[in-house]
Amino acid sequence: MTLSPARVRILVAALLAVSFLGALDHTVVSTSLATIAGDLGALEHMSWIMVGYTLAATVMLPVLGKLGDVIGPRLVFVVSLVLFLVASLACGFAPDLGWLIAARVVQGLGSAGLQLMSQTIVARVTSPRQRPRYMAVIGAAFPIAIVVGPVVGGLITDYWSWPWVFWINLPVGLVALVLVLAAVPRLPGGAHPRFDVPGSIVFTVSLVGLILAVTWIGDDALRPAAIVCAVVAVIGILALVAIERRAAAPILPPRILRDRTILVCLGLSLVVGAGLFSVVAYVPTYVQMAYRTTATVSGLVPIATVLGMLVSSLLTGWLVSRSGRYRLYPVAGTALAALGLTAMALLPAGMPLWVPMVVMAAVGIGTGAFTNLIFAVVQSAASRDDLGAVTATTNLVRQIGAAVGTAVVGGVVGFAVAAGLPAGLDAATLTPAAARSLPETVQEGIGQVYHDVFAPVFLGLALVYACGVGIALLLPSARLSDEMPASSPPVPDRQPA
Template identity: 85%
Template structure:
């Protein structure tokens, strides 16, 4: 479907607004966690405020993607936006933690639909050649939210109260909803109207069990529950295979996994999740302990990383839209990421702070060169009726890679630091403030410990990016076309080769 330039601009503005809402919500709330949990009297369970949101956003991706293919992305997008805004309102009025967690689950579900349908709608109204530029614009919401979210969350919590962390979504969301009602076209559903309900249920339950098993594996108190979840995964996978083989239109169509371009893009999405997102959360702690920086100063390193991602993503989207050629960018990007993470592993303990900032900015530039580009490429390889499913699968692989990678990195860091700390220091109570107040000799010793623990982590993630180089080289050469996708009536979905 071809839109006028004016309507396309309004559509991009609406999609960028809601994508920014979903991305900002996650980072804003993280700053307010302690205040929220303290007011509700549930500090020991405050992690579930984030976990419930993330679980819902991850588990519902394939279901929402397939639903968008069946009933059309506009309906799913508008329903997701209304759900997100209603849940935001409820979150602010939450009288206890259980109420808040339930509302956060709904928020996560709505956020997943907004992110996914924004990418799907762009794929339905633009040509493959135009797509990288618009994907990069919408994808800019994530790095911007990482930079401004914690600051905004802190200011709102300090001056307005934590309820406004959620209510601030409402005025922006209502404007975005009005724009979306006007700008988002009535895109038809796919050629396969049936929905795989049994497959959706089993897939969602299995994925939830996998995420919980990985998340809980490092906690001694929750390890029995993690084992139960792992068993559920082992049972759920073969059951899902049987259901999907018999389904007329499975929740994850096997035909999309027979395409080489799609498989390569899924591999690159896994590299982004497991390679970068798994380490960004731990970089500030590493900088505070190894470089003896304050919490504020340590935030400069991840900021440099995401700003590198933002600039690189926008530039790559513009360049690919001009030429249509895309194969070189994932190869160069994964190579830059591997080189940057390998450099982080060998940096000496006493290096100036600007050195890791530049190195991690290089990692961000490399990652940003293909983070959003792969969505445009994977969508160009899929049939029109599978756009939602293939976009959801690409997002899902990234999210699972991030979850598993974060758990693995956290386990290695926690175990390594506890085993290597000098006698008399407890890893469970060691804070950056205590380190800065300690004797210089103790500070030096702790800095060496953190450097020695993180060095193999950086090397391991560099190896992940090196595998990404090999994967990127397998991407078939090609050129994105200028043909805009047509409705199903005039352009039936392609059949898999």
């Protein structure tokens, strides 16, 4: 469907508002987590407030992507927004943790639909050449939310009450809903009207098992449950292969995995997940301990990272839309990020804080050069009827990379720090504030331990990005087309063997 430039701009503005709403909700809640759990009397289970949201937002991606291809992305998008708003209202009225977790699961499901369908709708109404610019604008919601979310969450918690962390979504969301109903055109479904219900169920169970296994494996108390979840995931994946081979309309169409461009973009998405999210998650802890700063000051380093990412993403999207050439940016971006992380590993202890800020800004610039661009590229390689599925798969690979990368880095850091701390210090109870109250010589020793532990971690993440350079070099030297995406020819139903 071809829209006028003015209609496209209104559409992108509406999609940006909704995407920002979904991204902001995650970062706002993180600041209020301890207050919420304390008021509900469930401090020991507060992580489930985030885990439930993240699980739903991850495992539903392929299901929603396929559903968008079958019935059209507009309907999935509107329903997701309504679900998100209803769940936000329910979260604020939660009388106990069970209610809140259930509402957060529904909210995560809605958030997944908002993120995924925003990208799919842009792909349906723009040409591949136009897409990088608009994808970069919509993708700006994530880094902006990382910067402003914790501040907004803190202000709401301190000056209002924690239910408003969720209720603030309602006025913004209702305005966004009006914009969406007016701006998003009615987009028909694809040429594959059947939906793979058995494959969807088995896939969802398998992915839940995989994510829980990765999340729990580092906890001694939860390790047996993690092993059970891992076994469920393996059995589920084997069953899924058998189901999808016989399915008339598989949830993950095998044809999208036969294209070199799509496979390369999936590899780059994995690099972003495993590399960037691990850095953003643990750099504040590293800075607080190695540089002996407060939590507020330590936040300057990830802020520098995401601001570099934001500027780079917007600039890259504009440049690619002008020329149509895209191969240079993933190659140069992964190389710059690898060099930045290598520099982080080689920085001596005791450097001024602005030094790691500059280095991590370079990592953000490198990552931003391709993190949203790959969605435009992967969509250009798929037919119109597979846009939802290929976009969902790219998002899913990134989320899995983030879950695995964060779990691995967290396990390595936890084990190495515990082994390296001076006698008499317990890594489980050593907070940054407690460390700053110790004698100067002990603080220096703790800082050196964290510096020595994180140096190989940074080198490992640099290696992840270095692999990304090799992956990016496999992209074809081509231009993005000015032509609108075409439907693929109908595929005849396959009868079970």
